[in-house]
Amino acid sequence: MITGADARPVVNHEGYLPIEDHGLIGDGSTCALVGRDGAITWLCLPEFDSPPFLAGILDADSGGRFEIAPVHTLASSQRYTEDSCVLVTSLVSDRGVLQVTDGLTLRAGADLSEPVPAGRSELLRHARAVGGDVPLRISLVPKAGVTFDTLATGWRFDWRQDGVQEVYLWSSVELIPDGRGLSAELTLRAGETLTMVLHWSGRFRLRQHPESKKLIDQTVYAWRRWSSSLDCEGSQAELMKRSALTLKMLDHAETGAILAAATSSLPEWPGTSRNWDYRYTWVRDASFSNYVFRRIGDPSDADVFLAWVLTNVERDGVPHVMYALDGSQPPDEVQDPQLRGYRGSAPVRWGNGARHQLQHDVYGEIVDIAYQWSGSGKRVDERLWAALIPIVEMAIRSWRVPDSGPWEIRDKSRPFTYSAALCYVAIDRAIQIARRDGLPYPKRRWEATARRIRQAALTQSWDPRRRTFTENLGASGGLDASLLTLPAGVQPCGRACQRPATAESGAAGRERRLHRAGSALGARQPDACMVGPGTRPD
Secondary structure, eight states: OOOOOOOOOOBTTBBBOOOOGGGEESSSEEEEEETSSEEEEEEHHHHHHTTTOTTTOTTTTSSEEEEESSOOOOOOEEOOOOOOOEEEEEEEEEOEEEEEEEEEOOTTOOOSSSSSSSSEEEEEEEEESSSSEEEEEEHHHHSOOOOOEETTTEEEEEEEEEEEEEEEEESSSSOEEETTEEEEEEOOTTEEEEEEEEOOOOOOOOOOOOOOHHHHHHHHHHHHHHHHHHOSSTTTTHEEEHHHHHHHHTTTTTTTBOOOOOBBBSSSSOOSSSSOOOOOHHHHHHHHHHHHHTTTTTTHHHHHHHHHHEEEEEEESOOOOOOOSSSSSSOEEEESSSSSOOOOOEEEEEOOOGSOOOOTTHHHHHHHHHHHHHTTTTOOOOOHHHHHHHHHHHHHTTTTTTOOTTTTOOOOOOOOOHHHHHHHHHHHHHHHHHHHOOOOHHHHHHHHHHHHHHHHHHHHTTTTTTTTOOSTSSSOOOOGGGGGGTOOOOOOOSGGGSSSSSTTTHHHHHHHHHHHOOOOTTTTTTTTTTTTTTTOOO
């Protein structure tokens, strides 16, 4: 029996792989989940937030899957081609190993630092038998309701979604209609390969054997070209780069929107209904990604996102909690009556009801993004400043108003500590921008409000019995993991921060503990702390 050094048995639970047994591939327009069993069970077409063509991860029977695998798979492993988002799945059988290479292909010469689509609207699957003759099975079954017919050059699926009319399949091996989909069983002899290509641009049909190696090579090259420019150092440099590549796969190339996640309706744990559609841009989540891109040397993605979110704010007159990829509001939340959910974790949802919520942290996150941008050597001019001022004023009006908070609670609103803290961030960062670039602002009012918010956060959210900050102003409620973001900087401010932790009490002691951790409320850049509005380190 041939085994791979890192291969593990493939374990199925009620027809589903563990969620962690999937690899992500993407092209900046959409993405797919490839399981360790050789099946793709998630692919939305043509965009991340379009309806799913394959959704077997949400319903093993009617969701749809695209499988290339040995008839008897004993174990498997997955790895990415170095510094790229091309995935190789090695499936071990009793007869040999099948290596399946999957990629959402990119155009030749694609520059992923440019805010333009780089993908070819194409999924390529290339399989090769290694070390033996491998009996295998192939199956492409789309989501229930999708019809198909044959062409001289392959197969055509009727897919009338988001401007796409048809999806084409080209296969180097003969496929046979089998109920809802297509299938085949064959033996791939050692060294032999097969190729299957799914295409949805609508501009042409695949009429001849695609140059698989060329397409894979140019896709790998584009990813490596982008990742080679990143500043990832230290003992965990490779993990940092892999994380950056994953974030990049969630960056919508055409608009600069950054998705919160690639999927919808995967539960917090199997069998529960806490499952939501996360295929949209939360300003909060994207602000963290924005900061990461800047820290690792990719300011272009961060710059595009800032322009995108401010355009949306100016158009609508107010910032929203989340946005669809085109900058509009996501659709209203609906439940899918056909799909049963991952391991029965119903309901499956499309759209997100949190779009209607108040979440006041959004003000601080937008201004903080602008602050990071200006800190890279760019000047905030009068036009950009005019766009930021109303956001700061919204933070001033809203910081005491109960909201749904970062956890998007769906019952009674509360005065979340995190929300108030990020309102402080909006004012503080705006003051720093104004001072740095010589811009006018209502100095006394803004600074007085920032002091009030700071004092409220340091005193009203403190629970003396548990000696910790809590989720709500008023020291009510439970412990809140979002407050761990407050001291997220790495450089102390150099004032009272260096005093020992012992024998400190009251607001001053709590403030010093925050300082010593290294940053202000909400500061994700390392050079600000909550000493006072507009204060910079010495």
